Amino acid sequence: MTSEASRRSSERIYQELKQHIQSSMKPGAPLPSSRSLVEQHQASPNTIQKVVSRLMQEGLVVSRAGRGVFVAEKPQITSSTADFGWQSVLLGASPALQQDFQSLYTPAPAGVIPLGSGYLDASLQPGALLAAAMQRASRRPLIWDRISPEGLEPLRNWFAQKLGVQAQNTLITSGAQTALSTVFSVLAHSEGLPVLVESPCHLGTLAILRSCGMKPIPVPADHAGMRPDLLEQLLQSTSARILTCQPTYQNPTGLCWPEQRRKDILALCKKHGVLIVEDGATQDLGLDGPPPPNLVKMAPEQVVHVYSLTKPVAAGLRIAAIAATGPVLQRLRTALVVDDLFVTGVMQEAALELVTSAQWSRHLKTVQGTLKERRDVLVGQVQVHLPNWKIQHVPTGGFYIWVKLPEDQDDAVFARLALQHGVQVSAGHAWFPAESEGPHLRLSYAGASLEQIRQGVTTLADLGSKK
Amino acid sequence: MTSEASRRSSERIYQELKQHIQSSMKPGAPLPSSRSLVEQHQASPNTIQKVVSRLMQEGLVVSRAGRGVFVAEKPQITSSTADFGWQSVLLGASPALQQDFQSLYTPAPAGVIPLGSGYLDASLQPGALLAAAMQRASRRPLIWDRISPEGLEPLRNWFAQKLGVQAQNTLITSGAQTALSTVFSVLAHSEGLPVLVESPCHLGTLAILRSCGMKPIPVPADHAGMRPDLLEQLLQSTSARILTCQPTYQNPTGLCWPEQRRKDILALCKKHGVLIVEDGATQDLGLDGPPPPNLVKMAPEQVVHVYSLTKPVAAGLRIAAIAATGPVLQRLRTALVVDDLFVTGVMQEAALELVTSAQWSRHLKTVQGTLKERRDVLVGQVQVHLPNWKIQHVPTGGFYIWVKLPEDQDDAVFARLALQHGVQVSAGHAWFPAESEGPHLRLSYAGASLEQIRQGVTTLADLGSKK
Known part of the structure; x- marks a missing residue:
């Protein structure tokens, strides 16, 4: 049988069985055995198994250990009029509204031009390398056993070397978001603890x-990053002793602090006993040469650094590292065990295979080259078609440009309108820790092709000029 | 060249290159190109690549995008005399001591008999099935893209059907520990919130x-599980309105609540507006027939249920589901996004392949059969060789037996002694939410072969009789 004929036959059997189950079988009734289905439908055991798997995945039938396959019971319907008031009382006040965050982190609908994406699209992901790495990793002996909560030693070595710290000062986590939430949950020892942040700041x-009950205090930036003069004022006027920043290709502004600015901020933090949480997620994505050294390399005992493979590889490779020292490192180790136990060995082995493969540096170079092209086209298109939108800063790395809209625009309204017209962008107001400094959009060139970028900006220009 | 000769040659080149780097090359110096290494060592490009990968994994060399491979820089050494006092001040009081927890969750040293293990050993893991599932999953188009934070729809369907709830009431997480820590972090809205727990209770x-700042309040159990009379007293005398339990094969006692007890506890909780967090991690591991229905199936709006594939499959398959309703479900959804963004698609696809494959129910049956044999041998051996140890209850499922030692023993001291003699067991005192009810050990039959169980108990008996 050709594969097309086989597919058609499998579809026909699926439809027949499904209809039979829904019209004539009771919940809990046993499905005929595979053997009798094979005979009845004159199909191969393989085809029958595929059909049964599909019915299982749709929740129509269920397999019971050693007893066969049965028609699924209807789940108890939770009445939509059930009274959940007691749950609300139990939960107490809601943490600060996080709708913006949630909507941003829900993937865009299919067919939409993703100028809001925070991840590389499939054309830039090293798919074949990843598949090969997973395949090798998943065949290793004992790969599914529990491993050390700190992570695989050779992978910690690699991260340590990359960051210029010692391997014993690193911990592996499942992605940068997990890393950051663990770091802040450890630091949040009292309600309302102030934390100094950039403005705008990574959403x-x-x-x-906010979910840790911390209070973000904005520190304004100039073209070279966080302003030391205003930071010093805030260190004198507030009790804040934790600061978080992305000195390298900040999200959303794309700013990259020059080396001297890094030294100035570090000196201030050292003087005042401030712990810095440095988010270095996009440090591999320099488009015009490598960035200045990370803060953690310049002052490892002052800085907790988070580095992730998600940005240079793919959203789904959820492997990141934390670098820290002293009591903070010890607290983090315990917190990671309590929160997650450990990161599955198979993913860590696959990540290690990937980053130590001969193709790794070629992959990074390809990504950098393509992103550079995309950035240039995006910047050029905005300048040509939307001359009254102001690009705050042409980024030398990362994924984003940050544009200021004319003062009479509402960025949230515009972003919703754009989505209705098939273009996803990120409204700027959500990125401000306090009041927004006028209407902004974050436009991403991570996930869209050159053609999509051109189309997307044309659509945005149409909408912008209508206003 | 034979593969053995190739291995020897690769080892020789590795040693030569390593010595050369360490004795004659400066940090930052470029390694000769792969081509010249191939010529110099008369080896295949593949062999040279393997050697360079190994040097990279050991942190001796580092690859820079598009520029080649370089001798690694020495990381900045954090002085062991560095003053971290300022960090301690910043962190504030330490959460309750969690040493017991950490040591339990660090894998046993190689060669030790694992009577303390909480996971199946490799002989019971479906290794070939998992490898095949991973391989198929990692070749799917768009598999590395971001997916919905709630999880893959067909996997949610499967979990929902399994638990007798609706798919829209389920969320996928990376393992039960992540699920439970998310659930309690959402519920912990004020410091010192009381939570009713079993005694002893899952560590x-x-x-x-404790890490959420909650206060565990023990509810004593009899042979059929948590005692309704004492629960009612506590509901009247305290303000506790959250209860957590493992009604099915409890860890560490192995207790399984009969259906009537489940109804009694549910009725009390409903009457007093108590939310139940039900941990159903080992529900698939019934050794003498299936367990009574889960609490969540009997009262979905009253119960948050956590179910995990880790226990019936392998520690490394970190895929679990939460079932919840109403405002609690909404809070959980947001918390999962904030804490972890999403669980990587490739693991979810692989889990789905596994549980809907024709071999899944056969796998469960094999595991149940082998665990039953192991349980019987462990119980028999303890009864024969350690007659003054009291097995509290012969479990009808799960991984553990819970034994009471003679009153003059110290379980912590005994567990350390046993480890020194090559047998890992879990000391009982750590499992009590308040004062321990005398010296106990938890012995596991999840990770040890019949032969290891016999050897292990013999060693324990030698140590026990010396006392």
Whole structure:
């Protein structure tokens, strides 16, 4: 039988069986055995198994250990009029509204041009390398056993070397968001603890701070990053002793602090006993040469650093590392065990295979080259078609440009309108820790092709000029 | 060249290159190109690549995007005399001591008989099935993209059908520990919130409660589980309105509540507006027939249920589901996004392949059969060789037996002694939410072969009789 004929036959059997189950079988009744289905439908055991799996995945039948396959019971319907008031009383006040965060982190509908994406699209992901790495990793002996909560030693070595710290000062986590939420949950020892943040600030970090009951205090930036003069004022006027930042290709602004600015901020933090949480998620994505050294390399005992493979590889490779020292490192180790136990060995082995493969540096170079092209096209298209939108800063790395809209626009309204017209962008107001500094959009070139970027900006320009 | 000769040659080149790097090359110096290494060592490009990967994994060399491979820089050494006092001040009081928890969750050293293990050993893991599932999953198109934070729809369907709830009431997490820590972090809205727990109680849950600043209040049990009379007293005398339990094969006691007890506890909780967090991690591991229905199936709006594939499959398959309703479900959804964004698609697809495969029910049957044999041998051996140890209850499922030692023994001292003699067991005192009810051990038959169980108990008997 050709594979097309086989597919058609499998579809026909599926439809017949499904109809039979729904019209004539009772919940709990046994499905005929595979052997009798094979005979009855004149199909191969393989085809029958595929059909049964599909019915199982749809929840129509269920397999019971050693006893066969049965028609699924209807789940108890939770009445939509059930009274959940007692649950609300139990939960108490809601943490600060996080709708913006949630909507941002829900994937865009299919067919939409993703100018809001925080991840590389499939064309830039090293798919074949990842598949090969997973395949090798999943065949290793004992790969499914529990491993050390700190992570695989060779992978910690690799991260340590990459960051210029010692391997014993690193911990592996499942992605940067998990890393950051663990770090802040450890630091949040009292309600309303102030944390100094950039303004605008990474939305995921803001959501974590609020969910930990922390109070984000904005520190304004100039073209070279966080302003030391205003930081010093805030260190004198507030009790804040935790600061978080992305000195390298900040999300959403794309700013990259020059080396001197890094030194100035570090010196201030050292003087005042401030712990810095440095988010280095996009440090591999320099488009015009490598960035200055990380803060953690310059002052390892002052800085907790988070580095992730998600941004240079794919959203689904949820492997990140934390670098820390002293009592903070010890607290983090315990917190990671309590929160997650450990990160599955198979993913860590696959990540290790990937980053130590001969193709790794070629992959990074390809990504950097393509992103550079996309950035240039996006910047050019906005300048040509939307001359009254102001690009705050042409980024030298990362995924984003940050544009200021004319003052009479509402960025949230515009973003909703754009989505209705098939273009996803991120409204700027959600990225501000306090009041927004006028209407902004974050436009991403991570997930869209050159053609999509051109189309997307044309659509945005149409909508922008209608206003 | 034979593969053995190739291995020897690769080892020789590795040793030569390593010595050369360490004795004659400066940090930052470029490694000769792969081509010249191939010529110099008369080896295949593949062999050279393996050697360079190994040096990279050991942190001796590092690859820079598009520029080649370089001798690694020495990381900045954090002085062991560095003053971390400022960090301690910043962190504030330490959460309740969690040493017991950490040591339990660190894998046993190689060669030790694992009578303390909480996971199936490799001989019971469906290794070939998992490898095949991973391989198929990792070749799917778009598999590395971001997916919905709630989880893959067909996997949610499967979990929902399994638990007798609706798919829209389920969320996927990376393992039961992540699920439980998310649940309690959402419920812990004020410091010192009381939570009713079994006594003894799952150690991982105790660690989470303490790290969330919650106060575990023990509810004593009889042979049929948590005592309704004492629960009612506590509901009247305290303000506790959250209860957590493992009604099915409790860890550590192995108790399984009969259906009537489940109804009694549910009725009390409903009457007093108590939310139940039901941990159903080992529900698939019935050794003498299936267990009574889960609490969540009997009262979905009253219960948050956690179910995990880790226990019936392998520690490394970190895929679990939460079932919840109403405002609690909404809070959980947001918390999962903030804490972890989403669980990688490739693991969810692999889990789905596994549980809907034709071999799944055969796998469960094999595991149940082998565990039953192991349980019988462990119980028999303890009864024969350690007649003054009292087995509290012969479990009808799960991984553990819970034994009471003679009153003059110290369980912590005994567990340390046993480990020194090559047998890992879990000391009982750590499992009590309040004062321990005398010296106990938890002995596991999940990770040890019949031969290891016999050897292990013989060693324990030698140590026990010396006392």
